[in-house]
Amino acid sequence: MTKKAEWYVIQVISGTEENVKRSLFQRRESLAMEDYIIDVYVPTHDVVSVRAGGQKVKKQRNLLPGYILVNMVVTNESWYIVRNTPNVTGFLGAGNIPVPVSGKELEQLKGKVQEKSETFETKYKVGDTAMIVKGPFEGNEGIITGINDKKGTVKLNINILGRDTPIELEFPDIKV
Known part of the structure; x- marks a missing residue:
């Protein structure tokens, strides 16, 4: 030994x-x-x-x-x-x-x-539809296109004036 x-x-x-x-x-x-x-x-x-x-x-x-x-x-x-x-x-x-x-x-x-x-820790997945529950876009729905586990943020595509617009929100700002 x-x-x-x-x-x-x-x-x-x-x-x-x-x-x-x-x-x-x-x-x-x-x-x-x-x-x-x-x-x-x-x-x-x-x-x-x-x-x-x-x-x-x-x-x-x-x-x-x-x-x-x-x-x-x-x-x-x-x-x-x-x-x-x-x-x-x-x-x-x-x-x-x-x-x-x-x-x-x-x-x-x-x-x-x-x-x-x-x-x-996240329960979200890319492709999920999420409802925005906080902030200026509250009430809008979007598709999750990216998740950043380190920052605690998600990227969503939401429809604004007929166009898909990417936005980044924190986890507590959305609900799946």
Whole structure:
């Protein structure tokens, strides 16, 4: 087994990622394994959903549901501690041998977290007909031609004076 700290992917029961992270830190402290279990990383990004009244609600979502990353020195004892933490189902690897994540893969993952730092959760689809419920075009209908999850906006084509006119509105300004 290796004697250098490396990052490993741990499979956990989906939805328990933060609990497993807390448990690993508690077990690390209580069993004096700070030199072997270095860090635990749960990749998340912010998702903003818009409620019916237009209120924006920010939630954190796991980028990799059912997986966490652990920076650790693999020894029989550290492997046993991680493997037997509640809600851990195993290491990602070949059989019982954990395979470390390369530095390049870790950087790509962290890049994805930065990239997806905040997105809007939407129920809209391109091609849907939407009613404008707020603003100067209130009461008009249009066809959704584009969705920007990062900005929380949609592009609509509405009919103004007999012509299709593209406009951009925020999610709370329309209703499908």
